[in-house]
Amino acid sequence: MKTLYYSTILTFSLLMLFGCGNHYDTQSTYLPGDGCEYAQYFGLSDSAGNINIIVQDSWEEENITGEGIMVIRKSDNKEYKRIICMSTSHIAYISALGLQERIVGVSGSRYISTPEIIQGISDGKIADIGFESSLNYELLLSLRPDIVFTYGISGENNQYIEKIRQFGIEVVALGDYLEEHPLGKLEYLKLFGELLDRRGLADSLYISSRDRYLNHKQTASSASNYDVLVNAPWKDVWYIPGEKSYMTILIEDAGGRILGSESNESRTKSLSIEKVYSFASKAQFWLNPNNALSIEELKGMNPLFENIQALKEGKVYNNTKMNTPGGGSGFWEQGVIEPDIILLDLISILHPELAPGHIPKYYIRLK
Numbered sequence: 001m002k003t004l005y006y007s008t009i010l011t012f013s014l015l016m017l018f019g020c021g022n023h024y025d026t027q028s029t030y031l032p033g034d035g036c037e038y039a040q041y042f043g044l045s046d047s048a049g050n051i052n053i054i055v056q057d058s059w060e061e062e063n064i065t066g067e068g069i070m071v072i073r074k075s076d077n078k079e080y081k082r083i084i085c086m087s088t089s090h091i092a093y094i095s096a097l098g099l100q101e102r103i104v105g106v107s108g109s110r111y112i113s114t115p116e117i118i119q120g121i122s123d124g125k126i127a128d129i130g131f132e133s134s135l136n137y138e139l140l141l142s143l144r145p146d147i148v149f150t151y152g153i154s155g156e157n158n159q160y161i162e163k164i165r166q167f168g169i170e171v172v173a174l175g176d177y178l179e180e181h182p183l184g185k186l187e188y189l190k191l192f193g194e195l196l197d198r199r200g201l202a203d204s205l206y207i208s209s210r211d212r213y214l215n216h217k218q219t220a221s222s223a224s225n226y227d228v229l230v231n232a233p234w235k236d237v238w239y240i241p242g243e244k245s246y247m248t249i250l251i252e253d254a255g256g257r258i259l260g261s262e263s264n265e266s267r268t269k270s271l272s273i274e275k276v277y278s279f280a281s282k283a284q285f286w287l288n289p290n291n292a293l294s295i296e297e298l299k300g301m302n303p304l305f306e307n308i309q310a311l312k313e314g315k316v317y318n319n320t321k322m323n324t325p326g327g328g329s330g331f332w333e334q335g336v337i338e339p340d341i342i343l344l345d346l347i348s349i350l351h352p353e354l355a356p357g358h359i360p361k362y363y364i365r366l367k
Contacts, residue, residue: 072195081146089176092114094192110326129143148171151173190203228251237272242261242269286316
């Protein structure tokens with residue numbers, strides 16, 4: 001998993017005017033999800049026949065009400081033909097709209113899994129501008145981008161956003177990674193569709209994937225819930241997602257129940273190995289054990305793991321099937337636009353009788 005994708009975000013306010021026909025405002029209140037069904041960190045507002053794109057400008061995870069918002073009033077004659085993406089998920093949205101040829105720069109090329117972008121980097125058509133505080137500004141400027149899509153991050157590393165804007169380059173910092181519902185992440189197709197003049201296609205892709213997801217969820221709704229252990233210890237800490245988090249929603253919609261998940265909580269808890277083991281031994285399935293590649297590797301982490309039911313029965317699955325040698329994760333990149341496929345993968349693992357013939361795209365069974 002690309003760790004920067006989960007960085008905590010710090011509040012910032014956009015105070016400058018950049019680009020032709022686009023106006024940015026800060027306001028005192030945030031109206032979450034205006035025009036959206038699941039996404040909480042952006043909205044689409046129709047004002048006198050013009051669509052305003054509202055992006056939450058407060059990135060503290062515990063404060064979704066926000067202290068300010070950014071409003072992008074998109075003019076009809078503004079086109080974004082040269083794009084820089086600083087998050088792999090943004091590459092997926094743009095590629096889904098068939099506009100990947102507009103991407104001229106990325107951040108962290110080794111973490112990218114989209115084949116067309118990898119090829120573009122190899123051919124020298126797409127440049128890697130580096131990360132946050134170590135950006136190559138000279139290279140960035142030479143790319144002549146019309147817009148930079150990024151995400152806010154906490155602390156001093158967040159300063160790079162304002163520095164890019166000082167060059168007169170339009171920057172949109174998105175909170176798609178904060179969205180907890182899989183369909184909330186998917187819904188960012190609408191935002192990219194609106195900005196890149198592909199709204200009709202974006203709506204069609206969203207509706208199709210949403211409907212398939214809800215149909216799969218309905219299929220699994222009557223199935224028995226299996227006890228599921230998720231993740232694996234990292235430096236003696238085991239992270240268990242809360243009941244309202246992204247992975248918990250996916251697994252519950254597939255007919256599973258995450259052991260140790262805290263009720264009415266979206267944040268992830270850090271627990272000791274001993275604490276997790278106290279309830280992990282009864283797990284019927286073990287999912288997403290970090291970057292583990294085999295059962296033997298998991299056994300080598302801790303001799304107690306051999307007592308976990310799922311491991312003894314070989315029911316351990318990892319979402320690393322689409323990983324790249326450089327560390328890229330298709331699950332966290334393309335997966336944002338394919339929640340229906342991820343859900344079907346999980347259903348085929350937990351309840352194979354409900355998904356006959358389905359071969360998981362993102363999951364692999366460890367041996």
